Amino acid sequence: MGIKSDINELKAWLPQVRRDIVRMVHAVQSGHPGGSLGCTEFFVALFQYVMDHDPATFTMDGRDQDIFFLSNGHITPVYYSVLARSGFFPVSELATFRRINSRLQGHPATHEHLPGVRVATGSLGQGLSVAIGAALAKKLNGDLHTVYTLQGDGELQEGQIWEAAMFAAHHKVDNLVVTIDRNNRQIDGDVSEVMDLGDLKAKFEAFGWLVVECENGNDLVEVAEALLLAKSLTRNEKPVVLIMKTEMGHGVDFMMGSHEWHGIAPNDEQLRRALEQNPETLGDY
Secondary structure, eight states: OOOOOOOTGGGGGHHHHHHHHHHHHHHHTTOOOOHHHHHHHHHHHHIIIIOOOOGGGGSSSOSSSOEESSSSTTOHHHHHHHHHHOOOOOOOGGGTTOOOSSSSOOSSSSSTTTTTSSOOOTTTHHHHHHHHHHHHHHHHHEEEEEEEEEEEEEGGSSSSHHHHHHHHHTOOSSSSSEEEEEEOOOOTEEEEHHHOOOHHHHHHHHHTTTTEEEEEOOOOHHHHHHHHHHHHTTTTSSSSEEEOOOOTTTHHHGGSSSSSSSSSOOOHHHHHHHHTTTSSOOOOO
């Protein structure tokens, strides 16, 4: 079991996943392209290089496999693209994104029974608590695999995050790797202006966590190495957090450098420009 692709070969995934993102959002004029584009490297590295899992044997309990929860559930375009291209469901199903009766809802949902999705998420601040519960369940089951979760930095403004952080440290939830997408953007503007998070590394260390930092979360190799380092630090009686700096909208020049593309769709001309910057490499759906 396990997916260990050549990390350099996986670079071909990046423009294709970005094509999937902008095409899905454009087709229904709805969705969240900015954060999805910024986390492309993370999802590709995690699902194709770091996690020990088998898409062909997906089960809801994830016994004897690494599992993942998306806390900032609005960035489903990148999540669905990588799930499909990893073999969880047909790539052609990406064409149903956000449509009536689709399994690919705007936020991850379980009622539709989409392989790869184990919990409905998107009510910000709750994903960390879910991941901690799953990690404790693995401990009770004698399962030595790891639980991963992704949080947006804006959702760290939620009080539940810090209650969960205290709980994880107190209960020595050391089979958990939390990644924070530190893009400093949220729907209303820069995170530092809406409500500044201060020194995240110092905060998590004060809460009793081990901290790994990734300065360029839009470099595939750097992200993969940071995730592997974080995984190597598990089983040390402390939870692990990876603070990963990314750029919202990365890979599409006119979407970068602003929060404006948090939740709006490109028009036809903007789609054309975005696709020109991300050539087809694995085949469009």
